[in-house]
Amino acid sequence: MLPPAAQLTAQQQALQTRLLQFIQVHQHDETTAVFVLHGDAGSGKSAVLNAVFTTLQHQAHQPDSALAVLHNRLLVNHNEMLKIYWAVAAADPLLHKSDFQKPTPFINAATKQHRRYDVVFVDEAQLLLSQKDAFNHFDQANQLDALLPLAHVVVLVVDFNQVVKLKSLWTPAMLKQHLAGHQVESAELTHQLRMQDPAVSAWINAFVAGRLLPLPKPADYELRVFPDGAPLVAWVRAKEAEYGLARLIATTDFPFRVFGTRTWYVQAGSVRLPWDKINFTDRPWASRPETLGEVGSIYTIQGFDLNAAGVILGPSLDYDEATDRLTVDPSRFEDQTAFRRRPDLADDEAAKAAIIRHVANILLKRGRRALGIYAVNPRLRARLLALAQ
Incomplete structure (x- = not known):
């Protein structure tokens, strides 16, 4: 269900280029740099994220690339969306199922290992937990704060109109507060691509x-x-x-x-x-x-x-x-x-x-x-x- 990069619109392709440039500039930052992508349901946010992540994983295997040997992950806090990404991985020899995870196991493992990744992408970031949740084995204050120290660059895809639980409640003001002190760049996809009218x-x-x-x-x-x-x-x-x-x-x-x-x-x-x-x-x-x-x-x-x-x-x-x-x-x-x-x-x-x-x-x-x-x-x-x- 996620189109290949060749099928992206001109707006999506321009955003892909901008995101890759942002990652190249900030890949060694000590204070995590954050790119926030906004857009309505059906605006093609996940398609851009998938294209950028796939490009990054391919370039990570090219020794002469400015983005070579980066260690990256794509996270999504939704079981069915995760399966879509696993299907993408199965069709690409340079992608692996383990490249795509849910936030809680990723946070818990990376925190325990004291490991910092280069780039962490978060699709449906409005589903990140904004409080402790024993049911999901998450005992920190909120998942965004827990993620930020674990990567040099974090890319968030956010639609505040798709918040569906109080335990993952996010608002523009909350996001701004939690990203204070970080280098932040944002963009918005404005075209409706899913619905044909x-x-x-x-x-x-x-x-x-x-x-x-x-x-x-x-x-x-x-x-x-x-x-x-x-x-x-x-x-x-x-x-x-x-x-x-x-x-x-x-x-x-x-x-x-x-x-x-x-x-x-x-x-x-x-x-x-x-x-x-x-x-x-x-x-x-x-x-x-x-x-x-x-x-x-x-x-x-x-x-x-x-x-x-x-x-x-x-x-x-x-x-x-x-x-x-x-x-x-x-x-x-x-x-x-x-x-x-x-x-x-x-x-x-x-x-x-x-x-x-x-x-x-x-x-x-x-x-x-x-x-x-x-x-x-x-x-x-x-x-x-x-x-x-």
């Missing part, structure tokens, strides 16, 4: 911000609203047969438990479908044929491109007729691990509501060629159907 992306941006606008009628993108889950399921199966990589995904508004053998379900109108299960294989969830009968979540789809996404908006998202706006109710959001209380947050409810909006934004922007929507709450469903006319 910018009007659809703009409509989603308005929707998650609360504004419900008439649905655009793009010529090269299919955007539909469904009155029930059954036709949405049939539509996704038709898209899978037509061009592949079509899946059902939902906001984490339906009961589930991560561990155990019980099957948990998503109720979408007249249909009841099983949630995705823990994926112990090396293949990303959406690339496995058997998952066509499941419903994916942010835990299995974040960072992955689908051709068609059938999105089920759960009970936490509703509609206020008086204000004509989307409403968010954190008490109806089932992913309570995302809301594990933090004593350092003054306004938990605002942070919780923001997380739900982020989840909706991530899911609605998965489809490259088509997006189908079913809303569980009748008021929101009726309003969306009216806006589609």
